[in-house]
């Protein structure tokens with residue numbers, strides 16, 4: 001294991017359309033302010049999977065981009081699966097998350113095989129879910145913006161990390177009561193929450209970093225120098241909590 | 255196909271009632287200070303054939319301007335270039351680029367019998383409605399400026415926006431004009447068009463020298479993320495701050511841009527390609543240059559307004575952005591780090607995830623962050639390592655804070671604003687209230 005914490009972002013060009021770099025940066029900034037060195041590896045199609053990553057980030061992109069990277073991602077399938085099985089931290093959003101499910105059924109009948117990192121299936125829908133979202137999770141209220149046309153099905157209650165308080169969410173809770181957002185497998189999370197997710201959700205970010213620290217046997221002062229980050233995040237979250245009830249979005253349905 | 259349309263047809267008495275109803279509705283909504291869509295809706299309902307009839311009357315045809323970024327500026331550029339050649343131009347006001355808005359704008363200029371007296375119509379059109387409006391307005395020329403990651407909450411995928419522009423382009427009957435430097439647009443299928451295709455672009459070495467290029471969206475579907483090599487009919491050959499040279503066919507046209515920025519240079523090349531195609535042999539490089547020199551800065555694009563109502567005192571330069579590419583291009587165009595900065599975003603831009611794609615290196619500090627999305631903006635700036643003075647979501651209070659600062663050495667503050675807050679900012683400085691017209 002290297003001295004610095006290694007964050008790998010997969011396909012930042014193809015799957016990075018919703019500010020996904022922000023999720024990398026949220027982890028990086030908090031680590032650096034705690035005095036921890038960070039090494040960021042951007043993995044492009046054709047590149048080798050980085051050695052001993054601490055965190056893997058995969059972002060969002062259109063279906064065409066998912067098709068483009070699908071076969072390349074297959075090369076890393078074993079590496080990613082064993083990383084997650086070993087307790088590695090991973091965050092995947094939107095299209096990137098769908099590629100890590102068991103598979104995606106597109107509207108045109110096409111089926112894209114996923115890596116099966118998350119015990120869930122994805123179906124693309126004609127209906128789009130667009131707007132602010134708030135979900136209650138063990139790591140606080142997850143807040144952000146959802147914009148997707150997909151419906152997830154998760155296997156069991158253990159995979160459902162958050163319960164939707166406002167907004168639409170990605171799946172029906174297996175318990176049969178209400179909607180869920182954020183799928184969990186070990187320390188890996190899949191979500192359709194943008195904003196990006198981690199800058200807006202400091203508790204979740206710190207939670208992920210704590211799993212990284214635990215896996216390394218490190219103890220970091222993660223609260224250092226983050227007053228401004230936490231203050232701005234609190235302001236942004238309060239505004240979204242206020243808007244989530246009364247804002248309606250007109251969009252083109254698929 | 256000739257660019258000169260047949261003699262304008264008379265519209266006739268059957269439109270008197272629908273036009274009058276629309277005009278009255280327009281008058282009524284204005285008294286209320288309301289939006290301008292209803293009169294257009296009403297008239298379209300009463301006389302669905304009025305719109306095609308109006309469009310038929312322009313001897314030089316109807317020009318559509320489409321694109322993720324720069325529609326308003328380019329529509330203005332095309333209009334001024336054509337006016338400088340002696341043409342009377344009808345154009346829609348900023349933002350009136352949906353079907354009802356276009357109809358309302360035409361109504362305002364129409365006589366009671368449904369006649370509009372202008373040589374040519376230059377219309378900025380929302381991509382989502384371009385094909386539909388093309389079926390009704392039969393544009394002679396359709397210009398597509400660029401496909402950029404923009405309004406995903408509305409369009410969902412960038413490539414859909416590209417297809418909307420390319421699909422609409424098939425309906426142009428005289429010329430199709432597209433951006434050679436745009437990955438999706440450069441791959442236009444010329445054989446699917448009714449009209450010949452002209453490309454515009456920026457010389458390769460100029461793009462290469464710019465920090466973030468032209469910020470057009472990568473093509474994620476064809477296997478070639480970049481552009482196809484195309485011969486440019488109109489090309490930016492030299493850029494020196496606001497003074498540029500565009501080669502159109504085989505003539506150099508010197509142009510002064512309304513504001514700095516490579517995106518404005520590309521818009522100018524697009525506008526000159528359109529003007530040249532619309533005018534044919536009547537196109538004159540001198541007249542085209544003159545047209546640009548007469549352009550008053552449009553709202554928020556290089557416009558300078560007194561900060562404290564004193565025309566001789568410190569000024570505010572408005573820099574408008576609507577998405578990551580436009581903000582990035584504006585930041586790249588700064589010649590030096592601005593001394594005093596306000597940055598503002600409101601709910602007109604609902605999902606601001608894209609802020610994390612912007613490279614803010616050009617700024618060391620933002621003095622006041624404002625607008626409904628002030629905290630989200632501050633959060634992104636803090637993550638980017640930009641120093642923040644104050645976060646004040648209320649624009650009026652933010653303006654008061656900016657007025658309290660000591661005068662800058664350059665006598666100028668720089669305000670980066672989205673469209674809605676630009677309008678509010680102007681009004682707070684005592685420069686609001688006029689309709690956003692292009693003349």
Ligand SMILES: [Zn+2]
Nearest residue numbers: 549550692693
């Ligand atoms: Zn003008």
